[in-house]
Amino acid sequence: xxxxxxxxxxxxxxxxxxxxxxxGFTLAFGVLHVIDFAVGEWVMLGAFTAFWLSYFTHLDPLLxxxxxxxxxxxxxxxxxxxxxxxxxxxxxxxxxMALAFTFGISVLLRGGALTxxxxxxxxxxxxxxxxxxxxxxxxxxxxxFGALIFAAVTTVLFIxxxxxxxxxxxxxxxxxRQDVAGLMGIDSTKIARIVFAIYTGLTGMSGxxxxxxxxxxxxxxxxxxxxxxxxxxxxxxxxIQGAIVAGILLGIINxxxxxxxxxxxxxxxxxxxLYLILLALPKGLLGKxx
Numbered sequence: 001x002x003x004x005x006x007x008x009x010x011x012x013x014x015x016x017x018x019x020x021x022x023x024g025f026t027l028a029f030g031v032l033h034v035i036d037f038a039v040g041e042w043v044m045l046g047a048f049t050a051f052w053l054s055y056f057t058h059l060d061p062l063l064x065x066x067x068x069x070x071x072x073x074x075x076x077x078x079x080x081x082x083x084x085x086x087x088x089x090x091x092x093x094x095x096x097m098a099l100a101f102t103f104g105i106s107v108l109l110r111g112g113a114l115t116x117x118x119x120x121x122x123x124x125x126x127x128x129x130x131x132x133x134x135x136x137x138x139x140x141x142x143x144x145f146g147a148l149i150f151a152a153v154t155t156v157l158f159i160x161x162x163x164x165x166x167x168x169x170x171x172x173x174x175x176x177r178q179d180v181a182g183l184m185g186i187d188s189t190k191i192a193r194i195v196f197a198i199y200t201g202l203t204g205m206s207g208x209x210x211x212x213x214x215x216x217x218x219x220x221x222x223x224x225x226x227x228x229x230x231x232x233x234x235x236x237x238x239x240i241q242g243a244i245v246a247g248i249l250l251g252i253i254n255x256x257x258x259x260x261x262x263x264x265x266x267x268x269x270x271x272x273x274l275y276l277i278l279l280a281l282p283k284g285l286l287g288k289x290x
């Protein structure tokens with residue numbers, strides 16, 4: 001019973017990081033209507049960037065979270081116009097070409113990482129590494145608890161941005177109906193660029209915590225691409241609330257399967273659960289809603 005409780009708590013804690021990744025991913029899909037196959041590579045690059053910043057400065061990698069957000073925000077802001085041109089110039093096959101574009105970015109980033117850093121695993125050590133706290137008499141890694149706090153703060157700020165700021169209202173309007181938003185004077189192209197930048201910023205920043213909890217390698221991205229796909233589809237395409245619920249579900253499933261069945265079966269169980277969710281709720285757990 002104690003092992004089950006500890007496994008559930010661990011799953012809940014790590015689910016917070018998946019929520020942070022999925023929230024930005026969901027927002028980007030809502031505005032661009034494109035699934036970014038490179039989402040896992042942004043996580044991988046965030047982890048490696050935190051690793052090397054820590055290596056050269058001898059500072060705790062978690063201190064660089066704001067730096068990571070700003071850096072990957074800038075990368076996304078500069079990259080999005082290229083994606084937008086693909087969507088605009090290929091109207092008849094816009095979705096297919098956009099998917100091909102993001103898949104190409106994924107392959108390019110993964111190949112570049114393998115060339116530069118090789119296949120070796122690296123560990124990202126923080127001041128929380130190796131420490132633990134007690135919850136209900138259960139010993140929990142402090143790093144995972146810190147990840148949950150980080151995810152909770154990030155998610156609250158993200159929701160506040162969407163619902164309490166003018167830019168956030170414009171983002172929601174563009175995600176709901178771009179044509180109507182345009183008639184109201186909202187520049188959907190500019191909004192799409194900002195949204196994509198926020199998404200890459202959140203994803204790159206999350207890579208630091210993921211790199212600290214797990215090992216880092218150049219091929220780690222595919223795992224988090226699949227996780228992001230599960231969260232967005234299971235939660236409901238375009239639903240931030242659904243992404244939060246599905247992120248927690250993902251963390252718990254991942255933890256339970258890894259402990260009781262075996263880590264090699266995680267993806268099999270995830271897609272089985274996804275199939276059952278869509279069979280019962282074709283629009284996902286919470287459908288589409290902002």
